Amino acid sequence: MKSKCLWVLYKKEMADHLKSRRFFIILMLVVITGFSAIYAAAYGISSAVEQENNSFVFLRLFTTSGSSIPSFVAFISFLGPLVGLSLGFDSINGEVNRGSLSRLLAQPIPRDTVINGKFLAGVSVITLMMLSMGLAIGGLGIIMIGIPPTSDEILRILAFLIFSIFYISLWLAISQLFSLLLRQTATSALACIAVWLFLSVFIGLLSGVIADVLYPADKVETVEAVLRNSKTELMINRISPSTVYNEAVITMLNPGVRTLGFITQDQLVGAIPGTLPFFQSLLLTWPHLVSLIAATMICFAVSYVYFMKQEVRM
Amino acid sequence: MLKEKNSKKLKLTSLILTFMLMFLLLPAFKVSAAQGLVIYTTYPSIAAKSGENIYSGITISNTTGTNMLVNLNVVSLPENWEAFIEGGGKIIDKIYVTGNTQNFDLTVKIPDDAGEGKYTVVLEAASGNYSDRLNLEYNIKKEMENKGQLQTNYAELKGSSDTTFDFELKITNNKKEAQTYSLGADVARGWQVNFTAQYDTKQIASIPIEPNATSTLKVSVVPPANVEAGEYVIPIAATSSNESLTTELKVIITGKYAMEITTPQGRLNAETTAGKRTPVDILVQNTGSSELRDIKLTSWKPNGWDVEFENDSIDSIAPGESATVKAYITSDEKAIAGDYVVSINANTPEVTDSVEFRVMVKTSTIWGLVGVGVIILLIAGLYWVFNTYGRR
Numbered sequence: 168m169k170s171k172c173l174w175v176l177y178k179k180e181m182a183d184h185l186k187s188r189r190f191f192i193i194l195m196l197v198v199i200t201g202f203s204a205i206y207a208a209a210y211g212i213s214s215a216v217e218q219e220n221n222s223f224v225f226l227r228l229f230t231t232s233g234s235s236i237p238s239f240v241a242f243i244s245f246l247g248p249l250v251g252l253s254l255g256f257d258s259i260n261g262e263v264n265r266g267s268l269s270r271l272l273a274q275p276i277p278r279d280t281v282i283n284g285k286f287l288a289g290v291s292v293i294t295l296m297m298l299s300m301g302l303a304i305g306g307l308g309i310i311m312i313g314i315p316p317t318s319d320e321i322l323r324i325l326a327f328l329i330f331s332i333f334y335i336s337l338w339l340a341i342s343q344l345f346s347l348l349l350r351q352t353a354t355s356a357l358a359c360i361a362v363w364l365f366l367s368v369f370i371g372l373l374s375g376v377i378a379d380v381l382y383p384a385d386k387v388e389t390v391e392a393v394l395r396n397s398k399t400e401l402m403i404n405r406i407s408p409s410t411v412y413n414e415a416v417i418t419m420l421n422p423g424v425r426t427l428g429f430i431t432q433d434q435l436v437g438a439i440p441g442t443l444p445f446f447q448s449l450l451l452t453w454p455h456l457v458s459l460i461a462a463t464m465i466c467f468a469v470s471y472v473y474f475m476k477q478e479v480r481m
Numbered sequence: 482m483l484k485e486k487n488s489k490k491l492k493l494t495s496l497i498l499t500f501m502l503m504f505l506l507l508p509a510f511k512v513s514a515a516q517g518l519v520i521y522t523t524y525p526s527i528a529a530k531s532g533e534n535i536y537s538g539i540t541i542s543n544t545t546g547t548n549m550l551v552n553l554n555v556v557s558l559p560e561n562w563e564a565f566i567e568g569g570g571k572i573i574d575k576i577y578v579t580g581n582t583q584n585f586d587l588t589v590k591i592p593d594d595a596g597e598g599k600y601t602v603v604l605e606a607a608s609g610n611y612s613d614r615l616n617l618e619y620n621i622k623k624e625m626e627n628k629g630q631l632q633t634n635y636a637e638l639k640g641s642s643d644t645t646f647d648f649e650l651k652i653t654n655n656k657k658e659a660q661t662y663s664l665g666a667d668v669a670r671g672w673q674v675n676f677t678a679q680y681d682t683k684q685i686a687s688i689p690i691e692p693n694a695t696s697t698l699k700v701s702v703v704p705p706a707n708v709e710a711g712e713y714v715i716p717i718a719a720t721s722s723n724e725s726l727t728t729e730l731k732v733i734i735t736g737k738y739a740m741e742i743t744t745p746q747g748r749l750n751a752e753t754t755a756g757k758r759t760p761v762d763i764l765v766q767n768t769g770s771s772e773l774r775d776i777k778l779t780s781w782k783p784n785g786w787d788v789e790f791e792n793d794s795i796d797s798i799a800p801g802e803s804a805t806v807k808a809y810i811t812s813d814e815k816a817i818a819g820d821y822v823v824s825i826n827a828n829t830p831e832v833t834d835s836v837e838f839r840v841m842v843k844t845s846t847i848w849g850l851v852g853v854g855v856i857i858l859l860i861a862g863l864y865w866v867f868n869t870y871g872r873r
Contacts, residue, residue: 434784
């Protein structure tokens with residue numbers, strides 16, 4: 168009974184999302200920028216591939232930035248949140264304002280199916296978008312550079328897509344929370360964009376300032392002071408999901424990345440530049456994945472509790 | 482009138498007498514002149530063979546006390562022979578002799594078809610009343626032109642089995658015509674004998690040599706890899722259509738010290754987790770032909786790493802045998818994931834070898850499991866939230 172209601176609501180929400188102009192505009196934005204990034208990368212790579220016998224050429228499609236266009240990964244990291252936010256910023260308060268929520272809840276359906284259905288539909292749309300983009304890019308990449316991806320590369324691209332899905336889902340959960348907390352859709356949209364801009368752009372500027380205040384490193388330039396300053400800056404940056412996502416995705420898509428923290432010269436003695444196997448890269452980024460999933464689940468749980476306790480009589 | 486007639490007669494007689502006296506005195510003049518101008522050579526009789534060029538150093542001596550210009554001339558030369566008088570590197574026919582002696586050369590070109598026998602070349606030096614003759618005898622002998630020569634610069638060479646032995650080989654063609662010698666060596670299987678030009682790397686199978694000329698070649702002898710210590714004689718032959726020249730090269734092979742480090746499987750990589758102690762089997766092989774004694778094992782490792790050997794040294798390994806030693810590689814706890822290099826060296830006073838291990842450090846999976854635990858906890862929490870608040 169409950170799962171059937173959920174299924175009905177889920178289908179309805181999916182249809183709403185896929186038909187909405189808003190989603191179409193955002194999708195076009197992501198697709199156009201994403202594909203131009205891939206095209207620019209492939210254009211630069213195809214000449215480089217012939218010269219150097221580099222494995223993991225396929226992965227470089229995602230991480231190489233063209234002459235004037237940032238890499239695909241950078242675009243997803245910056246525009247991905249916009250997709251999540253656009254899917255969720257008015258999911259509850261929009262219905263409240265239209266008065267459709269009280270009518271919906273008057274039906275004999277469990278109350279939590281509404282928020283579950285909305286969230287699941289959002290996640291599904293994101294998954295659909297990312298997977299189809301991944302496949303399209305894969306196909307385009309094979310045509311443009313003429314080298315099929317190896318199994319290791321396929322695994323890494325899949326991991327990248329999964330990371331991206333969780334990353335965008337986190338922003339969906341955040342926007343859904345805002346749509347519950349704030350009555351006006353415009354306010355929640357603005358709040359979402361404020362959080363997005365803060366976490367994507369300003370935290371990077373702010374973290375340096377905070378780190379300098381806490382551990383000034385410009386006066387006494389000892390190794391320890393500089394290290395502590397940099398570590399503080401990195402930790403503040405890691406509050407932002409963008410930083411976490413960027414670190415994880417770069418590690419997954421560049422097998423040459425061996426560590427994400429700071430390393431001393433001592434640790435480098437005797438190290439040979441080489442690539443990590445897939446599972447080692449995954450282990451390296453495992454904390455990032457866990458924290459993305461955890462943040463998403465916590466955000467959703469908070470909205471869930473808030474929604475269930477809310478009075479809906481307006 | 483009669484008196485006048487008589488005096489005329491007397492005049493004529495005295496004139497005749499004077500002439501007669503002059504002719505009588507002339508030979509006496511020549512004898513004394515021989516003491517004034519002398520040409521001589523140290524070796525007036527030379528054995529030679531046809532086709533050869535013979536140089537003779539000639540000395541001219543002037544004891545008259547006055548400087549004089551002397552004409553030099555070859556007065557007698559056998560048919561088809563050629564002779565040049567040379568001074569100061571140029572062909573001359575006059576020489577100016579001051580008070581003492583002067584030297585010049587005589588080059589005689591003996592034609593190829595000169596038959597056996599004695600030939601004489603006469604050189605004359607003449608200046609005014611003075612003159613002298615020098616007879617040079619050339620004794621042409623047939624037997625001299627018969628046999629070519631094959632010579633090496635070293636009688637024997639010594640080295641280990643992986644040495645390339647280089648000999649120098651001189652082939653002389655003493656025949657009258659150019660000959661092509663094909664070169665060969667009679668060696669056991671596995672030996673390589675290569676003939677190369679002295680300043681070239683091309684291998685030579687046969688070489689043409691001009692008449693009365695010598696060619697120098699290089700012969701390199703490469704013994705087989707598994708050759709035993711000992712003495713080896715390698716006969717070398719240069720064969721033309723007319724003659725066969727042979728010589729022998731002697732090579733002495735000494736015992737070789739060689740050692741190789743590897744693992745029983747030949748794999749030179751290992752996997753470890755940061756901070757873990759990983760055993761690695763190391764195989765020390767004696768690939769030489771002498772016994773290795775007192776082999777010491779050492780290692781080079783990254784900072785914070787440790788390599789322990791079960792035994793630091795091996796007493797002895799016979800040729801062809803090997804010894805296994807266990808090494809324990811402990812990586813640094815702070816080692817980052819990925820490849821590190823650890824090298825293991827074995828030393829004896831005679832020979833050393835080292836091998837590089839690629840050690841891949843893996844991240845501990847404990848934190849991965851912790852992450853899984855966190856997610857399980859979150860799912861449980863979400864389930865609890867669903868159960869607590871979802872019943873409305």
